[in-house]
Amino acid sequence: MENMDYNTPEEFLRQTRDIINIPNKYFIWIVWGILLLVTLGSSFYSIGPDEVGIIRRFGKYATTTSPGLHWKLPLNIDKLNKVKVTYIYKEEFGFRTMQPGVSTKYSHKGYLDESSMLTGDLNVLIVDWIVQYKIKDPVKLLFNIRDPRTTIRDISESVMRQVVGDYSVSEVLTTRRLEVDQSVQDKIQEILDSYESGIAILTVKLQDVNPPDQVKPSFNEVNEAKQEKEKMINQAWEQYNKLIPRAKGEAEKTIREAEGYALQRVNTAQGEADRFEATWNAYKTAKEVTRKRLYLETLSEVLPRASKIYILDPREKSILPLLQLEKKSE
Incomplete structure (x- = not known):
């Protein structure tokens, strides 16, 4: 043709x-x-x-x-x-997933520029993290954002550097990781909302946070020293929590026993005083009767404790014959 x-x-x-x-x-x-x-x-x-x-x-x-x-x-x-609008997107920083699955393979080569960060105490850390997000308003996304993926990556990296710079190296490595995650998520969402982007940030999560390879042995030594310090502090508190409550309990017991003994002595003395006063009043009213009652009460207390009882004849001038008779009978 x-x-x-x-x-x-x-x-x-x-x-x-x-x-x-x-x-x-x-x-x-x-x-x-x-x-x-x-x-x-x-x-x-x-x-x-x-x-x-x-x-x-x-x-x-x-x-x-x-x-x-x-x-x-x-x-x-x-x-x-x-x-x-239901799909959850994920952006990775400092690494890339090469092969997802049961044995997921990652690559960290070539991403050092986006993961190297300076902490608040002027230490360098290699920070890997992920950002998960979804589309909550597709109209705003199409009309207000030219390149959503690039925008999210640029904002996430900038905010992460800002937040990491507010914490010390030990806080980012250990104690404040969750706080860093939440702070970065809130700041990213605030910026995206100011752009009216229609994007909702679902998760910001730190992955691997490590010092550079050149100083990693020194960091490990420092961490081991800190762990040993924490161990000794915890052991000291353990001993404190065992001994101090016991000592306080014994002191409280001694105080209560002393208070009880003091109360008992006071009550006993008060009772004795009241009894003596009552006896005196009775004696003033009926001297002979009171004297005889006191005599009988004293005998009733003394006689049960006596091992031998001697009944003397008032006409007897001496008790020696009675004692000698008893000796002969023995």
């Missing part, structure tokens, strides 16, 4: 009709049918279950369509953008 040059659409249609040898009246209908099919084919579209469709009419936002089959105006009058 010879090469053909067409100067006008009419010339193209005429030569095409001559080649396929179709009568003129049928050829026109065939062309219109093809155009109609192409138009209808470009008008129908489907939205997946995790997506929404954003329709722009002459570049201006028109409507948002839900999952399913839909129709739009053809010939680029309506333009469609599909946005995944």
Whole structure:
């Protein structure tokens, strides 16, 4: 077939009709049918279950369509953008996942520039972290952000450097990791909201945080010394918690026993005083009776404790004969 040059659409249609040898009246209908099919084919579209469709009419936002089959105006009058609104996106910093799965493989080569950071106490750390996000407002995403992925990466790296610079190296390595995560997440979300980006940050999580390889042995020695210090402090507190409560308990027991003894002595003395006063009053009222009662009460207390009892005759001038008689009987 010879090469053909067409100067006008009419010339193209005429030569095409001559080649396929179709009568003129049928050829026109065939062309219109093809155009109609192409138009209808470009008008129908489907939205997946995790997506929404954003329709722009002459570049201006028109409507948002839900999952399913839909129709739009053809010939680029309506333009469609599909946005995944349930999918969770992830950005990795300081490393990349090369092969996900049970035995996931990572690569750290070539990413040192984005992971090297300076802490508040002027130490260098290699910080790896991830950012997970999703689209909460696809209209704002399409109209306000030119490159969402680049924007999120630039903001995340800037904020992470700022937050790490507010903490010491030991805090970022150990005690304040969760606090760093939350602070970075809040700051990233605040910046994205100020851009009206339509992006929701779900997670910011530190992964590996290590000192550079050149100073890692020194860091390990410092960490071991700190761990030993913490161990000794914890042991001291353990002894303190054992001995101090015991000593306090014994001191409290001694105080309570002394207070009880003092109360007992006071009550006893008070009772003795009251009894003596009552006896004195009775004696003043009836001296002979009181004297005899006291005598009998004293005997009732003394006699049970006596091992031998001697009854003397008032006419007897001496008790020696009685004692000698008892000795003979023995």
